[in-house]
Amino acid sequence: MSYAIDIQEFAGKRVLVTGGTKGAGAAIARRLAAAGATVAVTARTPPTDPADAGLFIAADLMTPEGVARVAETVSVEFGGVDILVHNLGGSKTPGGGFAAITDDLWRDELNLNLMAAVRLDRALLPQMIKQHSGVVIHISSIQRRLPLHESTIAYAAAKAALTAYSKGLSKELGPMGVRVTSVAPGWIMTEASEAMVKRIAGHGGVDEGAARQSIMNALGGIPIGRPALPEEIAELVAFLASDRAASIHGAEYTIDGGTVPVV
Template identity: 65%
Template sequence: MTTTTPAFYDPREFVGKRVLVTGGTQGMGAAIVQRLVAGGATVATTARSTLPEGQTPALFVQADIATRAGVDRVVRAVIDDFGGLDILVDNAGGSSAPGGGVLALDDDQWHHDLDLNLLAAVRLDRAFLPGMLAQRSGVILHVSSIQRRLPLYEATLAYAAAKAALSTYSKGLAKEVGPRGVRVLSIAPGYIETAAAHALVVRLAAEAGTDEATARNGLMTSLGGIPIGRPGHPEEVAELVAFLVSARAASIHGTEVTIDGGTIPVA
């Protein structure tokens, strides 16, 4: 699935801004990198896999940020090349836990999901916050999930718990550093049809002997439905991120924005 940049973006909006987007080679992360580069930012990204052909961030660091060593590798590379950051998008996340509910998850799986979905962001924030505080400006954006409010127990309970912790941590961090010039925000995506999600739809359709539309509708129903009738697209998430980290959103701080097509009902 390819991403597109909206025609109305300002190609100079982020000129002079040094950005790190974690997990930026696929899905939402790749769309966020593309959008910020299109807006003039100098963007670094990181992933466990190699950089896909055609992607051209200013800096790529191959590392597993679910580990302390991986985080340290990214921090050293960004400091050496950029000198610091103006915007940090903690996007990396996910779960590889098996199905079967809570008793199928052992300590190693819990530790992995907490390391990837919570502690990677905490460690990177700690590394780059001193520079942001010294310059009295910066934006940190955490990518959480609607599973923090709508956990799915079958396979992703540890992931959901880690994302809930990430959202709570974001709020506390915002209270501490907001008065010192650093904005902290989070977003909670719902079902976003990345290439990986589309592959899942194709697999479910093949297994059930049906078409993609039927498989996709079944997946949406399992999440409680999506009132707009479709999953979100990575570029829609990227556009939300671009707005929130920009000067246009200068008074938006300490909050979480849900982008889920209405899956989570809000009174």
């Protein structure tokens, strides 16, 4: 899938994408770089294709030390950032419902899906405030509205907190010239998702189409009949980060193919 791109739209803009070496994060980094931005990505693992990252910062953002490393590096290399995309997130909670989620698992889910963004914002936003401009985009999830109790309730709770935090932050930063929005994707067809489809197909003795449908059924259905592509998430993020969205602030945009069944 390809879109017409203004190769100068983000010229002169300094960008940091967390969780930017795989999936939607890598697609976001590529899209903004293609439009002229100077892009840094951070993750624990390097990008598969080094060409996808202008500057790669290896760090574990679940820790204060990892956040400090990233903030220091972009400050030294770029002099700060103009666009900050918090794509980092995920869940490692096992099945078994609420009783299976230990304090350690709750802490890990909150550190990964909420506190990494909170700490990095605290480190980098003062420079945006000083220059009276900047864009912050938090990648949340539709699970904040449709939590799956069997295995991802801690993830869903952390993403709900992220959205609430993002909204509160927008109230504070808007008068200071910094825009804040959030994006709530549904199922995204990443490499990890493809691997999950293959596992389900193998374990269930069905083809990948049936396995993919079983995941959509578990979500209550996806009316457009497929998960989103990483490039589609990146296109929404690019719009929200651009001057085309200059009046969009404090809002969350759902991109889920119609999965959420309510207004």
